[in-house]
Amino acid sequence: MTYFVVQVRSGTEIEVKDMLNNVLNRVGDSMVKAIYAMETFTEIIRDGNTAVDLSELNSEDISEHLYVKRIQAGLNNLRIACDKLKEYKDANSLALLETYKDSIRGLSKELREVRMNTKKISSVISGYILVELNVDFYYFPDNLWHLVKSVPNVTGIPSKYNVPQEEVDAFFQQVDTTPEVEMQFEELLSSEEAVEVRNEILYEANKVIGTDEEKVLLEKIDIIATDVVESINEMKNDINSSNSIKRNVERCKAYIRRKRQTVVVPLDIFLNLYNDIEVQSLFPAQSSFEFFKRFISILCGHDKMVSME
Known part of the structure; x- marks a missing residue:
């Protein structure tokens, strides 16, 4: 067996793999053993989730991913068409513009619904796929390259020579396809809003000093004061x-997205943070403060010397 590297437009690795497989099946090719896009996934936990699926990728997951891509492409085309139609003021153009806008609204709604329970899938080797052949070739076969370059988003081959087996083995050993989990927490408040809400909560807490309700209210203040993004990045x-x-901690990512504190962690860390019951009840999506307490706990459990400043 031999391996060849094919260069593709970044972000289209999985689509190219799917289209190339379809082309090869259509022509009855028996030369290609496998095509690798090295897929991994990110499971997104957000308000409104109806399910969390941490299982390995399967063909249905890939199909749903490609379906989302097709919806996105359709939306992009409609938006471009709308921009062009805005240049015209005749009745037919205005009527067509309204039709396109209705289609955009419909597709946007469908995209939101599909995304809600769909894994976010990507390739760990951005811009490339690997083609494995059943036979030994020193050069990329001309007839096969003719088929490969007919697939949209294929941009070329870095080398016409095959990849030495030892390099392929080393690559497969080093590449990390560990799934990730993205958690989207509560919306951020402005400084003024945070002070106002904090004072309101303190006022209510002072009425119930010494009760369980007071503890709940004080924890809400902790949630407001917790800057998960800054803290996670410092701890890394x-x-x-x-x-x-x-290594797993360094793979964690923390940032602000749509005014929400968002954290992405490797699946191994996530499963250390939350048990099966909590995962299924979507408890992890509720509190950045609770997440941070657990994150510190597992970090300190593996290293007493972690800096907490």
Whole structure:
């Protein structure tokens, strides 16, 4: 068996793999053993989820991913068409413009619904796919390259020569396709809003001092004050080099998206943070403060020297 690298437009690796498989099946090709896009997925936990699926990728997941891509492409084409139609003021153009707008609204709604329970799938080797052949070739066969380059978004081959087996083995050993989980927490408040809400909560807490209700209210203040994004990024920089989960922690990402604090963690860390019952009840999506407490707990459990400043 031999391997060849094919260069594709970044972000289209999975689509190219699917289209190339379809082309090869249509012509009855028996030369290609497998095509690798090295797929991984991110499960997104947000308000409104109806299910969380942490299982491995399957053909249905890939099909849903490609369906989302087709909806997005359709939306982009409609928006471009709308922009062009706005240049015309005749009745037919205005009527067609309204029709396109209705289609955009319909597709946008469908896209939101499909995305709600669909894994976010991507390739870990951005801009490339690997083609494995059943036979040994030193050069990429001309007849096969003719088929490959007919597929949209294929941009070329970095080398016409095959990839040495030892390099292929090393690549498959090093590439990390570990799934990730993205958690979207409560919306951020402005400084003025945070002060106002904090004062309101303190006022209510003072009425119920010494009760369980007071504890709940004070935790709400902790939630408002918790800057998960800044804290996670600081902890990634401060983690001890001997910490057994250092590699996974460094893969964590924290940022603000649509005014929400958002954290992406490797699946292994997520499963250490939450048990099966909590995952199925979507508890992780509720509180950034609770997430942060658990994150610190597992970090300190693996390394007593973690800086908490």
